[in-house]
Amino acid sequence: MGRGESKFLVKQRAFLKLYMIRLVEENRLYGMQALDELRQTFQNFGYSPNHSEIYRALHELIDDGVLKRKKVIQEGAKYKEIVIYQFQDYEQAKLYKKQMKVDLDRSIGLLKSAMSEIY
Amino acid sequence: MGRGESKFLVKQRAFLKLYMIRLVEENRLYGMQALDELRQTFQNFGYSPNHSEIYRALHELIDDGVLKRKKVIQEGAKYKEIVIYQFQDYEQAKLYKKQMKVDLDRSIGLLKSAMSEIY
DNA sequence: ATATGAACAACGTGTTCATTG
């Protein structure tokens, strides 16, 4: 099958992947920094992602061929390696964003329709 | 725990419970009918809940003390029983709706903020 | 075939553990 569809709201993983792409676009991304930043961004909405989900989102984007890893030595430190990300295939990233917009619109529509039907 | 919070979007189950309450308010609810109706309501949003989720939502509302079951003989049929629902505690139902409104608002806010930050 | 429900399986996500510097 594959026709009928039954999807509810956008998944957390997909949502985070979108933000990861954005952080790479802005050339500032390594995992822990992303975590802090996103927690700040979302704190007004009572959402605080955990570190595992961030890493899973990142790893999935690598598996998707969208990002690639690069290890660098952390500023000022002796031998502390951190992992930063760059685009492996930016076209893929743009496509992903395009698709996600559809899904976000759909999800917002679903929730809004509930709001107006129920309240 | 308890304080920090980490919740992403509203869960499907909770979302359906809200609709079940509404259908009971309008005095027309048995499970399969609810399923057909909701599928119609949501088809523009590509969401088609399955029957198990509907029943689970209903059963949970019973466990919560919000609804109660009543078996009746289906119209025009010989001995075909169906299950309809009535309020066990309408105050609880109103409270649930009130809480859900907060969660829906929060969820819509989160998605909208993503839309405006990313696109 | 319709209605209800339970059992089972798959998936998504949170929590804990392990490793490295």
Added chain:
DNA sequence: CAATGAACACGTTGTTCATAT
């Protein structure tokens, strides 16, 4: 201790099976 990642456990949801009319 900070950063990354894997393992494990649990909660949620989808699919299948069972029973009754």
